[in-house]
Amino acid sequence: MKIIVDALGGDNAPLEILKGCQMAVKELNVEIALAGDEEKIKKCAGENGISLDKMELIGGGDEMDMHAEPATILKENSTTSMAAGLKALSEGKGDAFVSAGSTGALAVGATFIVKRLKGVKRPCIGSVMPSSDKPFMLLDCGANAECRPEMLRCFGVMGSTYMKQVMKMESPRVALANIGTEPEKGGELQKAAYALLKEEKNCNFIGNIEARDIPFGKADVVVADGFTGNMLLKMYEGTALALMKNIKGIFMKSIITKLSALMLKSGLSDFKKKMDYTEYGGAALLGVRKPVIKAHGSSNAKAFKNAIRQAVLFAETGVNEKITEAMEAEAEKAAL
Amino acid sequence: MKIIVDALGGDNAPLEILKGCQMAVKELNVEIALAGDEEKIKKCAGENGISLDKMELIGGGDEMDMHAEPATILKENSTTSMAAGLKALSEGKGDAFVSAGSTGALAVGATFIVKRLKGVKRPCIGSVMPSSDKPFMLLDCGANAECRPEMLRCFGVMGSTYMKQVMKMESPRVALANIGTEPEKGGELQKAAYALLKEEKNCNFIGNIEARDIPFGKADVVVADGFTGNMLLKMYEGTALALMKNIKGIFMKSIITKLSALMLKSGLSDFKKKMDYTEYGGAALLGVRKPVIKAHGSSNAKAFKNAIRQAVLFAETGVNEKITEAMEAEAEKAAL
Numbered sequence: 001m002k003i004i005v006d007a008l009g010g011d012n013a014p015l016e017i018l019k020g021c022q023m024a025v026k027e028l029n030v031e032i033a034l035a036g037d038e039e040k041i042k043k044c045a046g047e048n049g050i051s052l053d054k055m056e057l058i059g060g061g062d063e064m065d066m067h068a069e070p071a072t073i074l075k076e077n078s079t080t081s082m083a084a085g086l087k088a089l090s091e092g093k094g095d096a097f098v099s100a101g102s103t104g105a106l107a108v109g110a111t112f113i114v115k116r117l118k119g120v121k122r123p124c125i126g127s128v129m130p131s132s133d134k135p136f137m138l139l140d141c142g143a144n145a146e147c148r149p150e151m152l153r154c155f156g157v158m159g160s161t162y163m164k165q166v167m168k169m170e171s172p173r174v175a176l177a178n179i180g181t182e183p184e185k186g187g188e189l190q191k192a193a194y195a196l197l198k199e200e201k202n203c204n205f206i207g208n209i210e211a212r213d214i215p216f217g218k219a220d221v222v223v224a225d226g227f228t229g230n231m232l233l234k235m236y237e238g239t240a241l242a243l244m245k246n247i248k249g250i251f252m253k254s255i256i257t258k259l260s261a262l263m264l265k266s267g268l269s270d271f272k273k274k275m276d277y278t279e280y281g282g283a284a285l286l287g288v289r290k291p292v293i294k295a296h297g298s299s300n301a302k303a304f305k306n307a308i309r310q311a312v313l314f315a316e317t318g319v320n321e322k323i324t325e326a327m328e329a330e331a332e333k334a335a336l
Numbered sequence: 337m338k339i340i341v342d343a344l345g346g347d348n349a350p351l352e353i354l355k356g357c358q359m360a361v362k363e364l365n366v367e368i369a370l371a372g373d374e375e376k377i378k379k380c381a382g383e384n385g386i387s388l389d390k391m392e393l394i395g396g397g398d399e400m401d402m403h404a405e406p407a408t409i410l411k412e413n414s415t416t417s418m419a420a421g422l423k424a425l426s427e428g429k430g431d432a433f434v435s436a437g438s439t440g441a442l443a444v445g446a447t448f449i450v451k452r453l454k455g456v457k458r459p460c461i462g463s464v465m466p467s468s469d470k471p472f473m474l475l476d477c478g479a480n481a482e483c484r485p486e487m488l489r490c491f492g493v494m495g496s497t498y499m500k501q502v503m504k505m506e507s508p509r510v511a512l513a514n515i516g517t518e519p520e521k522g523g524e525l526q527k528a529a530y531a532l533l534k535e536e537k538n539c540n541f542i543g544n545i546e547a548r549d550i551p552f553g554k555a556d557v558v559v560a561d562g563f564t565g566n567m568l569l570k571m572y573e574g575t576a577l578a579l580m581k582n583i584k585g586i587f588m589k590s591i592i593t594k595l596s597a598l599m600l601k602s603g604l605s606d607f608k609k610k611m612d613y614t615e616y617g618g619a620a621l622l623g624v625r626k627p628v629i630k631a632h633g634s635s636n637a638k639a640f641k642n643a644i645r646q647a648v649l650f651a652e653t654g655v656n657e658k659i660t661e662a663m664e665a666e667a668e669k670a671a672l
Binding site: 131132142145146177179185186187188190210211212213214215216226227228230231232233234235236237238239240241242243244245246247249250251253256257259260261263264267268270271274 | 522550571578
């Protein structure tokens, strides 16, 4: 299996990206195709003693500007490392693509360069996140700020398929993020999406979920429009960070509290590992023809390696084939 | 000052409500008017040794059914304790109203029974919440699932006025919850609301805020449509609860971890107090002619007493007069 990597995307590129690729080559038995300015990549690898064994340089320019309009990636002469990687993916030069660069640009680029799966109107971003029970997927996390009900139905099918194939869940519980559990709750979008999801045979829809229940893992797939999903994702991250910062402050107060923290170390580190999103890799771009993974912008080597592992699983387990089957079944039903 | 209380609303009514009222009479120098079935109130007070000193019984029926459609409170013959309290408020039989009953019914009831402030199209629910810095207000927390841009402008003015008057903040920083900080981010609603808030002279608008920054207190007033606000509020609560549950589990693992937790007790209890929303009372219903406070449904006596204190402050500090002034200035400007 060959994974194409955006070598220059992300806050810690290229150093942590290349280190992550090296780990992936060793641990995951994959080949890597590095997209991006060859001089830069070689220089960084040389200076840091990183072997480029089993890594091919496929060219490309500099990183995508994080502040550029996402659509600039579509300019015909875009030579950014992200555009180069996506083009290589669409031309079959690898089995999946991983980037830690701009989420917006990756969503737009994947949609128009790699192209959509048959039956999927709008690709979306699905993030696998920890809960106090088992991990769950939240989608859309921000690719589509405004959605139609039909899109939310499709997100439910795609998220369910992903959790089934990649996370090996038998019958993922799919829920719609809403302000109450009753079917008539929410705005027009939620009411219509509820009705569509309820009829959908390709996912196990359990109804609405209130935000309060999401961190407890009461659903395996949480469906929302991209605006709401992005709010939920970032509120989850922010609240966890703010609380942990406060608790750290309590631990650091005195010699006695520091000693106490030491006694709690093993429990706390298990917990930290459970809550560490880098363990789960990155977010999956669902609904495009080839597997695309968005690694966290601040990924270190380990997080990036895990994103590559996720890309391998995404490609290996036939998620896209299953999504296409489900969408075709739906289209046939609609045509009757 | 006389506060009207929904004696039968909430999960722990009437016992905790009456106990909270008794605390309020002692500590806050207020009189109480209790709305709800007199037999029930007297029986509960008698059985639990609660003095009804400085508390007047103003009649009313049973509690509002939590699962009833909110609008049923408007039925002419509604004798629920909530409807009775709101009617008493609109007739000037008290200075403010506090209920731990259904939020939806309270929002509808206050809007149509107490009526809106001049210039306010849609009242909203503003919750004061803890951050890792100082408290902030999030609004709308769920009264209006779908909003127009003009409503979000009005929420900004009302939230700012409340934090200035009640929480004594000099120039509260007002921000719009959005999926990015740039003005062009979000859907049509956010783009239009951004433009209106930017021009609004009655609040210190600092731009968009991403959900990640909300728990760190990077704004004093966070404006959102009721759907988004409700999602943010409940995700905040749920994440904090889930994390604390996990940490408690780590503390309870063994004798050693239990002893360690004991050493951390004072720091943890300070932190718990800081994060305890019951310290801040309840949510304010902003935009109606008299102060209305929604106490948390599961309020205990202390939380309910704090909600009464918040109602006193709301009434005393002239929030509504200031909101009306701001709205009139706006209306005059529009008329020019």
